[in-house]
Amino acid sequence: MAAGLISLVWLALTEVWLGSRNSWIFLNYENPEMPPWDSSDWGPVFFELRILAAAFTVIAVSCTALRLFPARWVLRGAPLCRRTWPAFAVGFFVLAAWFVHSVTPYSAPGYDHPPHAPMRILHLQKRGLRFYETTVNMFRFGQVWVQRVDRRLFQYRFQARLALSLLDGASPAYHRAQAMIQSPELWKRRTPPPRMMWSWNAEGWYVVLKDSQLLAFTTESGTKPPAEVTDLFHELEKLPTSEERSFAFRDVCLGFCYDPVAALGFSILPQRNRLLSSSTFVRSGF
Known part of the structure; x- marks a missing residue:
């Protein structure tokens, strides 16, 4: 659990460091050197894996936290500590909130150069x-x-x-x-x-x-x-x-x-x- 929390803190700090060019925004990146009919660009793969790693880490930490709950805590006739689906629900909620916060408004990674179009x-x-x-x-x-x-x-x-x-x-x-x-x-x-x-x-x-x-x-x-x-x-x-x-x-x-x-x-x-x-x-x- 401690390793998962440390990983989440590191992911959060690196996202803050990226600023407006966060992991989700890099999925909008299109390599200008790739032909438009070629979809084999591997550029966003790192950030796709990073997002998946964050989601699975949240699920793992949530699942571990559930196992620490007292056995007397019951949800729908079964001890909460034996449930797994709440961990996936937490992971989905965190992923959805991160997505909505990061992708709006639309932007793409790039240098802030003045366009100069009259x-x-x-x-x-x-x-x-x-x-x-x-x-x-x-x-x-x-x-x-x-x-x-x-x-x-x-x-x-x-x-x-x-x-x-x-x-x-x-x-x-x-x-x-x-x-x-x-x-x-x-x-x-x-x-x-x-x-x-x-x-x-x-x-x-x-x-x-x-x-x-x-x-x-x-x-x-x-x-x-x-x-x-x-x-x-x-x-x-x-x-x-x-x-x-x-x-x-x-x-x-x-x-x-x-x-x-x-x-x-x-x-x-x-x-x-x-x-x-x-x-x-x-x-x-x-």
Whole structure:
């Protein structure tokens, strides 16, 4: 029993040392060098074994503690010290509490490097259990990355397609994008905070300006995106591409934690927190 308690203390201390990059979050890690169709990545195996070791240690300590109970303590006609299922119940409860505390909000292990994207637009459509996400990210020098993700709930690993387009600095679309980035109306506008969509069918538009102003327009909140946002999105989405690649995401919550903020590219927890803290939201409407 003493060895089990020492092991649990060591596991707890190392989890605290890991901080936001805890054992559960490492299960969201996807090796960018692995092909998207190859699921043989052994990176998360260590943390899977670590989680299992913690669960079995809790069960073992609980079972040992039960054996120390007096024989006169009876549960449903049998001495409690002879019961085993309460130990498994304690182990399951501890594992579930650890899971819920660790995986929300969605995040992935990585370095906290500033993204530096002047503009991001996400169009999200939910149809039943499926999500169709298209994100347009505009960077400096006219680089436009279009990311498309088709995923569903109860799916651990889902693929994404990324395409690069180059926008001429003298083109009207480039000037419209710059005007939208500096738009006083968008910077003054306030929307409800972005949330996971729970309606069977729903649609949302999400805009991030200079990685510090987040706007969410969704059918669930009854807010509509400005025409300048949707028109520019469709125009940039249709640009000819010069480079395409595929990669994958993982969500240990089976799609229930991966939300619009993560889809916008803020999957590193400190980046997410900075974006949400710098944006001002309203409870409902405008």
